[in-house]
Amino acid sequence: MRLVVAVLVGVAAELAGIGLMTTAVWLVMRAAEQPPMSALTVAIVAVRTLALARGGLRYAERLAGHGAVLRAMVEVRGRVYESLVRRPLRDGDALTRLVSDVDAVQDAVLRCLLPACVAGLVGVTAVVVVPSLAVGVVVVGVVLPLVAFVLADRHLRALAPLRAVLAERTVTLREGAAELRAFGALEGELARTDAVVDELAVRERRGAFPAAVLAGVAVVVQFGVAVVLLVQASPAHVVLGSVAVLEVMVPLTGAAQKWAEVRGSVARVREVLGAQGKSFDREPLVDVTGYRRIGVVGPSGAGKSTLLRVIAEKHGAKGVLDDAHVFERTVRENVLFAKPGATQAELDRVAAIADLDVDWDAEAKLSGGQRQRLFLARALLADPDILLLDEPVEGLAIRHGDEVLSRVLDAARGTVVLVTHRLAPLQDFDHVVVVEDGQVTQRGTHDELASVPGYYRDRWISEHIGDRSVMPTVH
């Protein structure tokens, strides 16, 4: 609704501008015939009024347009959030992209949709008044933008694979920089990536060529229409009025190119908004009832974190998962939301257990070790029946981590499921499972698993490999 108002104000502003030019030309042409002064009075008033109206209406249009879009974006953000609650997106990069997609939607409305509606209505009005303008309006308002869109879309598609190659190369260059330096291969790899950059530049230049032609054609059509009207001996105010009408429509070519850029974002946001929630009915690989302390080990990517998530969904368990997040709020808010209304004494108790020693009311900008301790404090405050811990003391010095973990285990009221790469804490657990490739390959107690060949024993030996060494060492 607000958008419609913005469009209508925009149309009024543009029509006022066109009317101003037309009336001014009419005034001058009429004056040249040296009529009585009274014949010009209306035109003079009209010129002055339209001049004021045009400026004021443009201001109103910009405010109305931005206001409408900003209000609409409040609703879009809210609905995107609700869709994500129904259907979570795990990939951090995808989330970041989604957030910038939402911003792109704002751009699409302000820079494509609004101008297109305004120009469309102005064009229709102009053709109704001066039917001979139809060809010019259709060419500048429809044909050129369509061609521009198709060309820009094709251009962007042609660039996409090259951009993907560049992205891949940039990532390996950055992540493999140490290796490339160590092997003296950095310069060669940079040179090969430079070649991709150059190829991209060549294609960009080539793609810009037709777009430039279109811009030139738009100008030629804009004034060409005026020339044709002159040849047809149309009155001067119609000739210059048509130039003003087409002036409003020329930017549509640019808007169409912009649309080619942002339509992917718009589509992705729509897809998220339209997505249905999926029901979650997976059974966990491990039955967590009947044990008090369960350990989960296995190589990275084997499915340990997924296992915890399935347990969380099925049993409503809480804890520290691998996507645990520190919100950009105070430490207090970050811990307290696990149990709103908890007292300071409760907060102090869980902080002491987790060894969290930071200012409660400072913004939570924490190092890796402090983050983990905050997560533990939060999980302890929630005090769930089943506590899930996914590498909870990662980033803490080993011995310190062992101490904190042991205090947390002592404080946990119910069942604990612990994912860990360090096996030492599992020695007194009553159940340990080994997960490899999404399957449980071994289960038993620590002592049972450490005595049979397999992943667990390999890890156990390597964790204690130093104990066999007789060599003197280090501090």
Next chain:
Amino acid sequence: MRHADRRYVVTLALLGVVTAGLVLVQAEALATVLSGGGGLFVLVGVVAARGAFVWLGRVVAQREAASVKAALRKRVLRDGSGSTGAVTTLVVKGLDAIEPYLAGYLPQLVVSVTVPVAVLARLSFADWTAALTIAVTLPLVPVFAALVGMHTRERTRRQWEGLAEVGGHFLDVVRGLGTLRLFGRAAAQAGTVRAMAGAHASATMRTLRVAFLSALVLELVATLSVALVAVPVGLRLLHGGVTLHVALLVLLLAPEAYLPLRAAGAQFHAGAEGLAVLEQAFAARPPAMVAGRRVPDLRVAAIECEAVSVRYPGRDELALDRVSLRLAAGERVALVGPSGVGKSSLLAVLLGEVEPCAGRVLVDGVDLRELDRGEWLAQLAWVPQRPTLFPGTVGENIALGTDVDVLSAAQAVGLGDLVEARHTLSAGERQRVALARAMVRDSARVLLLDEPTSRLDGRTEDTVLRVARDWSRGRTALVVAHRPALLDAVDRVVELR
């Protein structure tokens, strides 16, 4: 004009002058035709020329933008700072933002100088009262824009911060959704998301009302001056004070004086964003190159770590805590200890990738930091824990820029059949590529192996270990070990705790 190539600016200036000339000629021709004179062909010619110059201007601008982007991409690839994700985004997509600045805003800025000057010059000959009207009103636009700008700068700055905050809050909440769900707080946040965005929308509108004032002035000045020029000219025409030709010329040229300023104003924000990206890209500075000392012959030199400590930025804990270790020439040492104790960090120090925050590494008595890094690395071979596979065949990945024969090394680690392969490799295969990569470097005197067989199955590990044992004989080697099998291949075991 910051960060713009001088030649490009000169080209833009030339194009701007030609454009101004064409605007004058076109107005002249239109006025002549409309006032009953001939010269329709001149008009047709001018329109064609304007189209041609619009095309030319775009081509020149886009070419420049593409070249500058390519140059900046190369620069950021080399010296960009920040995370891999941030650098990749800047290289692949972020730098596109300079296009509106270089190819849109800058050309428009040039034209908004040349055209008004030309219009004023022409009108001062035709009708000096009209020229005076424009000369007085035109400067109002930038002056008022500056006044509004000064008045709103503080508010606008706060507004942009607020914008970033809302964007940040949305991203923050969305990223923390997993956590919110886990603790049953996700639904409660939906209201907060709307409230934050709503509050921000209202605040933005308050600022925009003032910020758009400069646009309002621009529009009003432009349209009012048409009225201010048209009405008096019409009246003088009525009394025979001017000819119709001059009156039309005035009427046609007056709006042209304001048009480029309006266009430049419309592109100001996109331009400002592009300029910010340009400055970010230009901030990438190559590290200072220091010519180091000659590296001792590592066949005979000992390497000694003296209480080396490492702390990574933003971490409290030391990644490596006062480690001392002596590697005699030709000695093979296994490094063991729990994960996280700093074994890989010690290798990173020896590679020169990480500087110790305390302690030092001596090579034949000389501090490693004083040695020529290239020369030092040339005598090293490194097998990282998680090897990177670069685009190209397995063979190219083993050779990594050198033109050595890779086949025998590939066969030794059991990758003989895969030398020409380009497809993705398993973790174990990647590790064997890394081993072969190190083995083809015959000049290497010191081997740094980081869990070189961690991802291999038992049989492959045996084969690889046999090969590695022969290869490492006579060379100094530091092996981060994690499996018992590796310990049999070394002379000494050192534990970090």
